[in-house]
Amino acid sequence: MTQKTKPTKLSVKNFNLFYGNFQALQEVSIDIPTHRITAIIGPSGCGKSTFLRSFNRMNDLIPNVKTKGQILIDSHNLYDLDIVALRKRVGMVFQRPNPFPKSIFDNVAFGPRAHGVRDKLKLQEIVEHSLRGAALWEEVKDILDKSGLALSGGQQQRLCIARALAVEPEVILMDEPASALDPVATLRIEELMQTLKEHYTIVIVTHNMQQAARASDYTAFFNMAENRAGYLVEHGSTNQLFVNPKEKLTEDYITGRFG
Amino acid sequence: MQLEITTENLAYQKTVQKIAFGGLWLCGVLVLMMLAWVVGYVLIQGGQVIDLKFLTTKPAGGVSGEGGMSTTIVTTIYLVTLTISLATPLGVGAAIYLTEYAAEAQKENRLLAILLQISRAGVETLAGVPSIIFGLFGFALFVSFMKFKFSLLSAGLSGACLILPVIIRTSEEALLTVPRAYREGSLALGATKWQTIWQVVLPAAMPGVVTGIILSVGRIIAETAVFWVTLGGSYRLPKDVFSSGRTMSLHVYSLATETRAFDKAMGTAFVLIITIVILNLSITYLSRHLAARSMGKN
Ligand SMILES: Nc1ncnc2c1ncn2[C@@H]1O[C@H](COP(=O)(O)OP(=O)(O)OP(=O)(O)O)[C@@H](O)[C@H]1O
Ligand SMILES: [Mg+2]
Numbered sequence: 001m002t003q004k005t006k007p008t009k010l011s012v013k014n015f016n017l018f019y020g021n022f023q024a025l026q027e028v029s030i031d032i033p034t035h036r037i038t039a040i041i042g043p044s045g046c047g048k049s050t051f052l053r054s055f056n057r058m059n060d061l062i063p064n065v066k067t068k069g070q071i072l073i074d075s076h077n078l079y080d081l082d083i084v085a086l087r088k089r090v091g092m093v094f095q096r097p098n099p100f101p102k103s104i105f106d107n108v109a110f111g112p113r114a115h116g117v118r119d120k121l122k123l124q125e126i127v128e129h130s131l132r133g134a135a136l137w138e139e140v141k142d143i144l145d146k147s148g149l150a151l152s153g154g155q156q157q158r159l160c161i162a163r164a165l166a167v168e169p170e171v172i173l174m175d176e177p178a179s180a181l182d183p184v185a186t187l188r189i190e191e192l193m194q195t196l197k198e199h200y201t202i203v204i205v206t207h208n209m210q211q212a213a214r215a216s217d218y219t220a221f222f223n224m225a226e227n228r229a230g231y232l233v234e235h236g237s238t239n240q241l242f243v244n245p246k247e248k249l250t251e252d253y254i255t256g257r258f259g
Numbered sequence: 260m261q262l263e264i265t266t267e268n269l270a271y272q273k274t275v276q277k278i279a280f281g282g283l284w285l286c287g288v289l290v291l292m293m294l295a296w297v298v299g300y301v302l303i304q305g306g307q308v309i310d311l312k313f314l315t316t317k318p319a320g321g322v323s324g325e326g327g328m329s330t331t332i333v334t335t336i337y338l339v340t341l342t343i344s345l346a347t348p349l350g351v352g353a354a355i356y357l358t359e360y361a362a363e364a365q366k367e368n369r370l371l372a373i374l375l376q377i378s379r380a381g382v383e384t385l386a387g388v389p390s391i392i393f394g395l396f397g398f399a400l401f402v403s404f405m406k407f408k409f410s411l412l413s414a415g416l417s418g419a420c421l422i423l424p425v426i427i428r429t430s431e432e433a434l435l436t437v438p439r440a441y442r443e444g445s446l447a448l449g450a451t452k453w454q455t456i457w458q459v460v461l462p463a464a465m466p467g468v469v470t471g472i473i474l475s476v477g478r479i480i481a482e483t484a485v486f487w488v489t490l491g492g493s494y495r496l497p498k499d500v501f502s503s504g505r506t507m508s509l510h511v512y513s514l515a516t517e518t519r520a521f522d523k524a525m526g527t528a529f530v531l532i533i534t535i536v537i538l539n540l541s542i543t544y545l546s547r548h549l550a551a552r553s554m555g556k557n
Contacts, residue, residue, distance in 0.1 A: 056447060063366045088449035098440035101463055110458070114450040160444070167448055 006033035009171060009201040010055060015069035017050055017059065024050045026229040027069070030220055037193055037202045039212040039238065042222030043258070047230025048205040049095075051222070052173050055203065056090040057083055073171070088115060091164035092173045096180050097156035099148030099163070104131075104140050107148040107159055111167035126166050134162035135192050154185025161192065172196065174204040178211065190215040209254055213242050221250050298532060305529025308522050314530070318494040318510065324520025328527050330496045334411075334504035337497060338490070339479050341415035342422065347472060349419070350426030351461075357427075358434040359456055386424035393421045394485040402489055409491025409503040417489045421482065422475035429474065433467020434460060466549035470542050477538045480531065483508045507531050 010032040017025040024047045032038050040048050050059065057078060059065045071078045078086060088111075099107050108127045109117075117123055127144070131137040136158040140151070148159050157177060164172055174193075178186035193202055193215055206212050212219050219242070220235035234247050245251045252258050312327060319326030357375070365372035397417025407413040437460050445455040461468075491503030492513055505513065507527055514524035 058443065058447060061443070061446070063363065084449045084451060086449075087447055092447040094440060094444065094447075096440060098438070098444045100441060100444065100459055110445070111448040111450070114445075114448060114454050114458070163444075163448065 006036055008032065009034040009073065010203070011070075011072040011075070013070045013072070015054065015071060016067065017047075017054060018066045018068075019062065020064045023227065023229040025054075026225060026231045028230075028232045030232055030235055032201065032203060033218065034201050035197055035199070036217040037197050037204060037215060038218040038220060039216035040203065040205045040220050040222060041207075041209065041212050041253075042230070042233075043224060043253070044207075045228070046222045046224045048222055049175050051230070052175050052203060052205050053092075054078075055171065055173055056087050056092055058092065088167050089169055090171045090173065091167060091169035093157070093160050093164055093175070093177045095176045097153055097160050099151070099156050099159050101147060101149055103145045104148050104151070104159060105144040108162050108166050111163060115167060127162075130162040130166040131159075133165045133196070134158045135188065135195075136162055152185075154181050154188060157181060157185070157189060158192065161189075161196075165196075169200065171201045171203065174202065176205050176207060179207060186211070209256075213238060221245075221247075221253060223249060223253070301525060301528045301532055304522065305525035305527070305532075308526030309529055313523075313526055317496075318505075320494055322518050324514050324518030324523050326494075328507065328510060328523070328530065330494055331505050331507045331510040331527065332530070334497055335480060335506040335508075337411055337504070338414055338418065338486070338506055339476055341411060341500065342418035342479050343472060343476060345415055346419040346422050346426055346475065350423050350471075351430045351468060353423075354427050354430035354434055355456060355461070358431055359452070359460070382424045382427055385420075386428065389484075390421055390482060391484040391488075393417055394488040396420065397485060397489040407501065409489065409493075410501045411490065411497050411504055412500040414486050414490035414504075415500070417485050418479050418482065421485055422478055425475050425478065426471050429471025430464070430468045433464035433471070436467065437463045466546045469549065470546055473538055473542045473545070477535055480506070480534060480538075481508060482506075483512050487512070507534075 008031040012028055012030045012032075015025060015028045016023065028051065040051065042048055053059045054067070054071060055073075055078070059067075060083070073081070073086070073089065100110060102110070105127055108130050109123045112123060112126050117126065128137060128141075131140060136155060139155060140146075140159075143150075148156065151159060157180075161172075161177075178189045181189065190211065193204070196202060197217075204216065216238045218235065219238045221233045221241065222230050223233045225231055233249050234241065234245065236246075241250065242254055245254065314327060314332070315329050316327035317330050318324075318328060357379070361371070361375050365375050394417060397413060397420065401407045401413035401416050402409060407416075441459050441463055442455055445459045446452070450458070486506055486509055490506065490509065492505050492509055493503040494505050494510070494513075495502075497504040507530060511524045511527045511531065514520050514527065
């Protein structure tokens with residue numbers, strides 16, 4: 001398969017994360033390929049969100065978080081990068097759509113403005129381009145000055161994707177981006193991911209096994225150890241993991257026998 | 260034990276409820292009547308004095324209390340503007356520091372944590388201190404020690420001290436209600452903490468902050484004690500911030516205590532009450548309007 005030849009975008013090496021004394025992630029090692037969709041699945045509380053939030057150092061906001069091991073982006077250590085520069089390269093879409101209480105335009109222009117784009121024309125261009133990229137342009141092109149909160153849940157989530165695209169990231173992290181949406185809106189997000197992966201590396205956390213099977217190229221299965229620390233059970237191409245899992249645990253999980 | 264519902268018992272419970280409701284109703288009506296009486300008295304008495312001439316002529320001074328109230332309206336506006344522009348940046352800034360920075364820093368630094376606790380308690384206490392204490396403080400510091408004399412400046416600084424606790428507390432509450440998701444969304448886009456505060460958190464907290472400011476405006480307009488000992492009481496129009504002056508409240512007080520013009524005190528009180536009512540209505544309107552806008556109804 002051609003997928004195998006894709007270079008690594010994010011490389012995680014023996015990564016551990018502690019909330020105070022509680023170990024949330026234990027010795028995780030995985031390579032995430034460029035321009036592919038990698039799904040992270042596992043039972044609730046096994047550290048999926050924690051793991052995802054490690055890629056843009058969102059966990060740094062929480063006091064007493066300690067990490068051990070490395071995460072490399074294009075073979076540079078995350079912690080050697082400036083946090084603003086890192087977050088510009090690694091964007092995030094949250095579980096609950098969280099547009100700012102600002103106009104649709106200002107929501108999308110927020111990132112570019114924060115990074116110093118002042119030119120009005122340039123901003124308009126970025127906003128249109130990003131909204132098109134998030135498959136939202138046709139629906140909102142006439143109401144750009146309306147509040148982002150006036151949109152439907154699915155539209156809000158695509159607005160948040162557009163907002164992330166506007167800073168031209170390399171990686172997009174998505175934490176259960178469709179869990180608050182209805183099936184139609186969910187499907188739109190999944191379709192959107194397929195077009196986005198041509199230009200972006202996508203890592204998505206999902207609770208929904210069908211979604212992982214449908215929408216991702218690679219899947220990583222996490223589980224909780226005895227001490228409740230999350231660890232990586234196995235990972236591989238989505239096809240292989242769902243059709244022919246190496247571990248008994250994985251099979252039990254994807255067939256719904258636990259979790 | 261068997262729980263029995265007897266008709267007797269039901270009737271008893273209903274009677275108790277009726278008596279309780281009756282009592283509560285009486286409380287409500289009494290309070291409303293008292294309020295209506297006070298406000299009505301002032302409005303009726305004052306209304307007879309009010310006309311365009313009264314509003315636009317200067318007070319003439321003297322024991323007869325001749326003249327109108329024009330300069331006191333202007334002085335009130337001056338003082339409110341000065342006080343608010345001194346206290347708002349300071350108060351909102353302090354609130355931002357307390358909610359956005361100190362909360363984190365104090366987890367690392369025990370001394371800071373203790374200092375913060377003391378200053379929080381201080382703010383709480385200050386909010387409950389009788390205003391004349393602020394007046395005495397302002398008199399000692401600004402009027403005497405710093406030699407600003409009785410002036411708009413002394414009064415503005417003392418007034419700012421008086422309303423700072425209000426502004427800090429309301430702003431702090433407003434900032435704390437801003438959802439975490441907004442902050443995370445902004446930081447995840449690579450915005451700095453400062454950009455996040457300035458462009459996302461503060462605008463989202465605006466309705467609360469504005470409410471605090473309007474409450475403070477009301478407080479300044481209504482205040483007499485502090486300004487009695489810091490603003491002096493000259494009924495002339497202040498020339499600059501070093502001039503003495505007289506607000507509407509002070510005018511009411513002076514007229515009522517030093518002159519025979521009790522009717523003019525009532526007239527001035529009329530204007531005061533109307534101003535306060537308008538301020539309160541604007542709080543209701545603004546907070547609804549702003550909240551609606553941030554909810555996307557606009
Ligand atoms: N801020 C925090 N402080 C302390 N412990 C935390 C914090 N956030 C998460 N945890 C703990 O870390 C573990 C992993 O949490 P995480 O949210 O990453 O799980 P998850 O796999 O995303 O779960 P879910 O599927 O329910 O979203 C849980 O045991 C959780 O209680
Ligand atoms: Mg989660």
